[in-house]
Amino acid sequence: MNYSTEAGKPISTMRICFYGAGSMAEAISRGLIENQLTPPGQISMLNRQNKDRLQELNDRYGVQTILQGATNEQFIREADIIFLAMKPKDAAEAIGGIRHLLSERQLVISVIAGLSIDSIGKLIGPDIPVVRSMPNTSSTIGLGVTGISYSSRVSEEQRKLTDQLFQAVGMTQTVDETKQDSITGVSGSGPAYVYYFMEAMMEGAAQLGFDEQTARELVVQTVLGAAEMVRLTGEEPAVLRRKVTSPNGTTQAAIEVMAAGNLKETVMKGMLRSTERAGEIGAELERNIQR
Ligand SMILES: NC(=O)C1=CN([C@@H]2O[C@H](COP(=O)(O)OP(=O)(O)OC[C@H]3O[C@@H](n4cnc5c(N)ncnc54)[C@H](OP(=O)(O)O)[C@@H]3O)[C@@H](O)[C@H]2O)C=CC1
Numbered sequence: 484m485n486y487s488t489e490a491g492k493p494i495s496t497m498r499i500c501f502y503g504a505g506s507m508a509e510a511i512s513r514g515l516i517e518n519q520l521t522p523p524g525q526i527s528m529l530n531r532q533n534k535d536r537l538q539e540l541n542d543r544y545g546v547q548t549i550l551q552g553a554t555n556e557q558f559i560r561e562a563d564i565i566f567l568a569m570k571p572k573d574a575a576e577a578i579g580g581i582r583h584l585l586s587e588r589q590l591v592i593s594v595i596a597g598l599s600i601d602s603i604g605k606l607i608g609p610d611i612p613v614v615r616s617m618p619n620t621s622s623t624i625g626l627g628v629t630g631i632s633y634s635s636r637v638s639e640e641q642r643k644l645t646d647q648l649f650q651a652v653g654m655t656q657t658v659d660e661t662k663q664d665s666i667t668g669v670s671g672s673g674p675a676y677v678y679y680f681m682e683a684m685m686e687g688a689a690q691l692g693f694d695e696q697t698a699r700e701l702v703v704q705t706v707l708g709a710a711e712m713v714r715l716t717g718e719e720p721a722v723l724r725r726k727v728t729s730p731n732g733t734t735q736a737a738i739e740v741m742a743a744g745n746l747k748e749t750v751m752k753g754m755l756r757s758t759e760r761a762g763e764i765g766a767e768l769e770r771n772i773q774r
């Protein structure tokens with residue numbers, strides 16, 4: 484079902500403005516365009532200074548930028564949905580700077596790590612409906628994970644609309660806002676943990692004598708196959724791991740070395756640290772906003 488705003492607009496006719504035109508804005512907009520949820524002409528992209536980036540996004544996807552004539556101010560005023568997609572360090576100044584352009588008919592969706600709904604309200608006023616989300620870069624290929632929380636101003640229709648937008652780029656999980664930092668530690672930063680593990684496996688394969696291309700192919704297929712085994716069989720990773728591990732065999736030998744290096748505990752500690760860092764970023768932002 485194609486949900487609409489209270490004004491009765493179907494999603495395909497809504498204007499979506501990405502305030503911040505980096506990796507996350509590209510990942511989400513690409514998913515929306517490729518899933519034909521939003522035509523590229525309805526999407527605008529704003530950044531601070533990088534015109535080459537805007538040209539690249541226009542060439543690649545046909546999205547609107549100031550290079551096609553309109554102003555950033557127009558894009559924000561005319562948008563039905565505004566994604567806040569700049570780095571946390573730039574957020575307070577950038578978001579505070581558009582307060583006068585916003586109205587209650589618009590929906591603001593933040594993807595900024597750590598930044599609370601309350602802080603966003605302080606920057607743009609308490610009456611604008613705000614969604615706090617934590618997507619990940621796998622949204623680019625429609626396999627993202629997005630944690631979503633709503634301010635009390637967000638209507639039921641707007642909730643359905645938000646869910647539909649993010650479902651176009653992967654799976655969604657509605658969470659209480661207190662869980663958003665934890666979502667960051669699990670799935671927001673999560674793709675990087677897997678890439679790090681893949682880097683290690685590729686370097687290991689190279690040491691074992693495979694050329695770069697072969698190492699990449701072996702590792703990618705191994706990781707893809709393992710993730711799909713967990714998904715399709717419904718078996719626990721620990722059970723699947725035991726099926727690979729013959730007593731006193733090669734896998735046992737490898738896992739013993741990895742366990743001696745505390746791989747599991749280190750990964751878990753990393754996830755907790757990411758979560759803690761999201762909280763620190765949020766607290767730093769809150770302090771800046773109050774000053
Ligand atoms: N990357 C990821 O995996 C994820 C990121 N996030 C969150 O998404 C947000 C964006 O991250 P990411 O896409 O990686 O960042 P990028 O650095 O790739 O992009 C940031 C963008 O913000 C723009 N920007 C900065 N300041 C302003 C300003 N004052 N006005 C307008 N635009 C501005 C930059 O423009 P310019 O280049 O011209 O300076 C750039 O286009 C972050 O808050 C992050 O926490 C959330 C989930 C996952």
Ligand SMILES: O=C(O)[C@@H]1CCC=N1
Pocket residue numbers: 596667671672
């Ligand atoms: O590293 C970061 O801070 C952002 C948030 C989640 C993924 N990237």
